[in-house]
Amino acid sequence: MPPKSDLPQGTLDLLILKVIALGPIHGYAIAQRIQQISRDVLQVQQGSLYPALHRLEYKGFLAADWKESDTGREAKYYRLTAKGRSHLNTETADWKRLVTAIGLIVNFADGESR
Amino acid sequence: MNDDRLDRELQFHLDQLAAKYIKQGMSETAARQKASQEFGGVQQVKEECRDTRGTLWIESTVQDVRFALRTLRKNQALTIAVIGTLALGIGANTAIFSVVNGVLLRSLPYPDPDRLIIVNEGTKDLPLMSAAYLNYLDWRKLTRTCEDLGAMRYSAFTLTGSGNTERRWGRLASASLFSTLRVNPMLGRTFRPEEDAPGGKPVVLISESLWTKRFSRDNSILGRTITLNGTAYTVVGVLPSSFQFPNHWVDLPDDIAVPLGQDTDAVMQDRNFHPGITVIGRLKPGQTAQAAGAEFLQIGQALAQEYPKSNRGHSILIAALKDALVSQVRSRLYVLMGAVAFVLLIACANVANLMLARSTSRQPEIAMRIALGAGRFRIVRQMLTESVVLAFAGGMAGLLLASVGTTILVKSAPGVLPRLQEIGVDGRVLAFSVTTSLLTGLLFGLAPAIRYSRSDLRTSVRQIISGSHRLRDLLVIGEVALALPLLVAGALMIRTIWKLQDVNPGFDPHNVVAMQVSLSPAAASTVASIRRAYPELLARLASLPSVDSAAAILNLPMDNNDSSAPIWIEGRPRPRSQSDMPWALMYPTTSNYLSVMKIPLIRGRFINDHDDAQHPSVTVIDEVMARTLFPNQDPIGLRVWFGGPDEGLPSQIVGIVGHVKQGGLDDDVNAKARAQTYVPMVQMPAFFLNIAARGGTVVVRAESNPMGLADAARTAITSADPGDTVSNVRSMPEIVSSTLTSRRFLLALLGTFAAIALLLASVGIYGVISYSVSQRTREIGIRMALGAKRGDILKSIVGQGATLAMAGIALGIVASFFLTRFISSLLFGVGSTDPITFSGVAIALGLVAVLASLLPALRGSRSDPLAALRCE
Numbered sequence: 001m002p003p004k005s006d007l008p009q010g011t012l013d014l015l016i017l018k019v020i021a022l023g024p025i026h027g028y029a030i031a032q033r034i035q036q037i038s039r040d041v042l043q044v045q046q047g048s049l050y051p052a053l054h055r056l057e058y059k060g061f062l063a064a065d066w067k068e069s070d071t072g073r074e075a076k077y078y079r080l081t082a083k084g085r086s087h088l089n090t091e092t093a094d095w096k097r098l099v100t101a102i103g104l105i106v107n108f109a110d111g112e113s114r
Numbered sequence: 115m116n117d118d119r120l121d122r123e124l125q126f127h128l129d130q131l132a133a134k135y136i137k138q139g140m141s142e143t144a145a146r147q148k149a150s151q152e153f154g155g156v157q158q159v160k161e162e163c164r165d166t167r168g169t170l171w172i173e174s175t176v177q178d179v180r181f182a183l184r185t186l187r188k189n190q191a192l193t194i195a196v197i198g199t200l201a202l203g204i205g206a207n208t209a210i211f212s213v214v215n216g217v218l219l220r221s222l223p224y225p226d227p228d229r230l231i232i233v234n235e236g237t238k239d240l241p242l243m244s245a246a247y248l249n250y251l252d253w254r255k256l257t258r259t260c261e262d263l264g265a266m267r268y269s270a271f272t273l274t275g276s277g278n279t280e281r282r283w284g285r286l287a288s289a290s291l292f293s294t295l296r297v298n299p300m301l302g303r304t305f306r307p308e309e310d311a312p313g314g315k316p317v318v319l320i321s322e323s324l325w326t327k328r329f330s331r332d333n334s335i336l337g338r339t340i341t342l343n344g345t346a347y348t349v350v351g352v353l354p355s356s357f358q359f360p361n362h363w364v365d366l367p368d369d370i371a372v373p374l375g376q377d378t379d380a381v382m383q384d385r386n387f388h389p390g391i392t393v394i395g396r397l398k399p400g401q402t403a404q405a406a407g408a409e410f411l412q413i414g415q416a417l418a419q420e421y422p423k424s425n426r427g428h429s430i431l432i433a434a435l436k437d438a439l440v441s442q443v444r445s446r447l448y449v450l451m452g453a454v455a456f457v458l459l460i461a462c463a464n465v466a467n468l469m470l471a472r473s474t475s476r477q478p479e480i481a482m483r484i485a486l487g488a489g490r491f492r493i494v495r496q497m498l499t500e501s502v503v504l505a506f507a508g509g510m511a512g513l514l515l516a517s518v519g520t521t522i523l524v525k526s527a528p529g530v531l532p533r534l535q536e537i538g539v540d541g542r543v544l545a546f547s548v549t550t551s552l553l554t555g556l557l558f559g560l561a562p563a564i565r566y567s568r569s570d571l572r573t574s575v576r577q578i579i580s581g582s583h584r585l586r587d588l589l590v591i592g593e594v595a596l597a598l599p600l601l602v603a604g605a606l607m608i609r610t611i612w613k614l615q616d617v618n619p620g621f622d623p624h625n626v627v628a629m630q631v632s633l634s635p636a637a638a639s640t641v642a643s644i645r646r647a648y649p650e651l652l653a654r655l656a657s658l659p660s661v662d663s664a665a666a667i668l669n670l671p672m673d674n675n676d677s678s679a680p681i682w683i684e685g686r687p688r689p690r691s692q693s694d695m696p697w698a699l700m701y702p703t704t705s706n707y708l709s710v711m712k713i714p715l716i717r718g719r720f721i722n723d724h725d726d727a728q729h730p731s732v733t734v735i736d737e738v739m740a741r742t743l744f745p746n747q748d749p750i751g752l753r754v755w756f757g758g759p760d761e762g763l764p765s766q767i768v769g770i771v772g773h774v775k776q777g778g779l780d781d782d783v784n785a786k787a788r789a790q791t792y793v794p795m796v797q798m799p800a801f802f803l804n805i806a807a808r809g810g811t812v813v814v815r816a817e818s819n820p821m822g823l824a825d826a827a828r829t830a831i832t833s834a835d836p837g838d839t840v841s842n843v844r845s846m847p848e849i850v851s852s853t854l855t856s857r858r859f860l861l862a863l864l865g866t867f868a869a870i871a872l873l874l875a876s877v878g879i880y881g882v883i884s885y886s887v888s889q890r891t892r893e894i895g896i897r898m899a900l901g902a903k904r905g906d907i908l909k910s911i912v913g914q915g916a917t918l919a920m921a922g923i924a925l926g927i928v929a930s931f932f933l934t935r936f937i938s939s940l941l942f943g944v945g946s947t948d949p950i951t952f953s954g955v956a957i958a959l960g961l962v963a964v965l966a967s968l969l970p971a972l973r974g975s976r977s978d979p980l981a982a983l984r985c986e
Contacts, residue, residue, distance in 0.1 A: 027123060027126070027127050028126065045153070045154035046127065046152055050163050051166055054163045055166040074122070076122075076126075
């Protein structure tokens with residue numbers, strides 16, 4: 001089992017938006033999906049998801065409706081708003097740029113040491 | 115409702131998670147446990163979710179306030195103590211601020227008040243004097259920066275007909291004064307320009323209060339005549355009580371105004387005389403006082419060229435009217451504002467101390483709330499809400515105290531503060547006390563709030579207690595350090611007053627009574643009748659059984675009222691202008707004055723009954739004049755000319771007497787014109803005699819109990835001539851003492867603040883020590899069980915209080931050293947860093963600190979060691 005690491009600051013929002021971009025989804029499913037995607041590498045206390053969801057909703061990136069879930073119980077389904085989608089795009093672009101840059105630096109440093 | 119949804123959302127998550135584990139074969143209990151572990155603290159999540167929403171802020175504030183009120187109600191003793199302390203602090207600050215607001219901050223009660231200026235003249239010896247009437251007329255013609263100028267002069271009036279003979283104060287006012295101030299009468303009109311000139315129709319404006327008191331607000335007053343000083347005047351208007359003539363002091367309510375220009379007295383037509391005329395100007399829109407100053411400089415130069423004898427060396431001084439009215443009290447009010455701010459800081463420290471004491475008992479509650487998921491910020495906010503709620507309650511109570519305090523201040527301040535009628539609670543005062551309350555709440559609430567928020571279950575209670583102990587010690591040290599400068603200031607003021615009371619005024623005021631007398635119109639009608647009237651009146655007074663002697667003088671020393679004249683000593687170079695001459699105070703008086711006042715005769719003789727109109731004029735000078743103007747010469751036998759050579763009045767010096775402190779017990783050394791001369795009233799020109807007839811002062815020396823003969827004296831004067839009026843009867847010691855009124859007023863306030871500061875600081879020490887004793891009960895028990903003597907315990911506890919006090923006193927002495935310079939101008943005969951005062955106050959404060967810690971120490975040392983040991 002790979003070692004677990006903490007989630008870098010700010011990336012939780014990005015992950016949530018990314019997951020919700022695939023279609024309306026409730027909090028529990030989001031948590032499961034994030035764990036799946038990150039192959040359990042990222043250790044997130046599932047509760048900490050909710051303040052983030054509420055913050056994103058308050059900012060207008062997400063909208064929510066109460067709908068019946070597969071189990072038949074009512075659940076709060078989140079979906080991406082137009083504003084949320086454009087936010088996701090810019091954030092993703094930024095993230096990619098950052099990752100590329102960090103990757104370059106790490107590679108470069110490795111090359112030096114060799 | 116929002117909370118309900120949040121609950122359902124989180125519950126759904128937990129249920130799903132548990133369901134997943136049950137499916138994997140776990141028991142329901144184990145599955146639930148694992149789910150909740152994976153989820154984290156539900157309460158904390160809820161709290162954080164709530165915090166993401168701005169709208170909840172209001173909701174939780176309401177919650178906080180409600181919670182605060184509940185907590186405070188549960189803890190009534192503490193709440194009352196805190197609110198009481200704050201009410202004292204905020205109340206005192208609000209009261210002083212409402213005075214500062216009314217006197218310094220508020221605009222003058224005239225339309226466009228910022229455009230009003232005051233115009234004075236000055237010479238090098240008399241830096242500020244009133245205007246000459248003819249100069250005023252020229253200024254008015256020449257000015258381009260002012261829309262208009264108005265002039266006025268104080269006067270007393272004897273009001274006769276339709277009722278009692280009354281003496282009323284009022285003004286001689288130019289017609290332009292009312293338009294310059296933009297005053298509208300409530301009834302009728304103000305003066306017409308043609309009435310403000312010699313030979314104009316005698317018209318009068320009366321005040322609303324006179325109209326009410328004497329004429330029962332009768333609308334038919336317009337056109338009726340009233341008799342003033344024996345002349346019939348037609349009432350043309352009534353001035354509303356909302357209007358006040360610009361006043362430095364409000365001792366004298368103005369009830370009557372007559373046109374200034376009708377006064378045909380010689381002094382009005384002579385530029386050498388400056389008969390108390392105040393000139394007010396209204397700047398044109400866009401003009402500044404500086405521009406007016408520059409313009410009047412030129413006008414002054416032009417007039418000096420035209421009238422060199424009277425005007426050369428005179429400058430014209432322009433000041434904003436408001437500045438001129440309040441400049442004398444500004445620095446004093448700032449001193450009071452600073453002192454009262456110290457009181458508030460001390461109150462804050464005391465309240466912070468009380469709140470910290472409570473923090474120990476509330477520690478478990480807070481720790482529990484944090485464990486249950488309350489955010490740190492939320493706890494701080496809750497604590498601050500409590501403090502602010504307390505501060506506002508204190509502020510409300512303070513506002514009540516302030517309105518009482520302000521009323522007392524205003525009642526005790528006549529002669530001390532100008533613009534008293536404008537002092538009161540307005541929007542700005544309310545804003546001040548609300549802001550002060552808010553800041554106060556934050557100030558005393560912050561320390562405990564931060565302390566609370568740091569605590570959690572892991573921090574042991576003991577740690578917190580010791581931490582809060584340190585903070586409480588610091589607060590007490592701070593309180594003592596803040597109280598000391600106030601006590602020093604109070605002590606310095608007390609010593610000042612003592613010193614001043616020992617000052618010899620230059621005469622013996624005991625058993626002397628002074629009264630203002632104005633002669634009946636018949637007696638005042640001619641120069642000869644005035645000359646006759648006074649000696650007759652004095653003879654009647656002297657024949658009263660308990661009267662020793664009686665005399666008359668034009669204006670009494672120490673009564674904010676003097677007349678001075680430039681003098682030329684015969685045989686010395688002739689002056690080119692009035693401002694080349696030295697000035698001396700001039701007291702027209704009767705022959706008995708010296709013996710009534712017991713002023714020492716140094717050489718020669720005083721005025722006697724032979725110095726009458728038929729004999730050559732004589733004068734008696736004081737020792738200051740002898741010393742300064744005749745340093746190497748015997749002045750007796752020399753002649754001086756009052757008003758200068760040529761048009762002046764030559765008088766032979768016949769004697770030298772002691773100096774009298776004209777300006778009061780304190781200000782004499784600063785007075786520019788200190789030289790004094792006495793001249794026989796009967797030898798004075800008509801101008802002075804007319805003033806004496808309108809309102810001279812009679813002084814009577816009684817064998818004992820001078821005020822007891824006031825009625826007899828009044829009867830003796832009015833029975834011979836019912837038209838004479840007697841007013842303003844005061845004992846001479848009272849007049850002397852009134853020169854200290856302003857300092858006494860400051861002393862009373864500083865003393866009150868110092869007393870509050872002392873009380874609060876000693877309560878602070880008492881609180882800290884008794885708290886520490888209660889914490890140390892066990893330790894004390896052990897020490898006593900091990901054989902420590904009661905005295906040792908006592909010593910160690912009192913020593914703790916004394917140590918705190920010493921630290922505070924040391925800091926306070928350093929602070930006082932820097933702060934007392936701000937009151938140095940108010941001190942007399944004692945330095946602002948007087949070592950005796952400093953050490954005396956330090957010792958007194960130290961003793962109070964020891965006393966305050968002695969009470970809890972006694973309680974602690976009396977405790978039974980066994981009981982003490984058992985108590986933990």
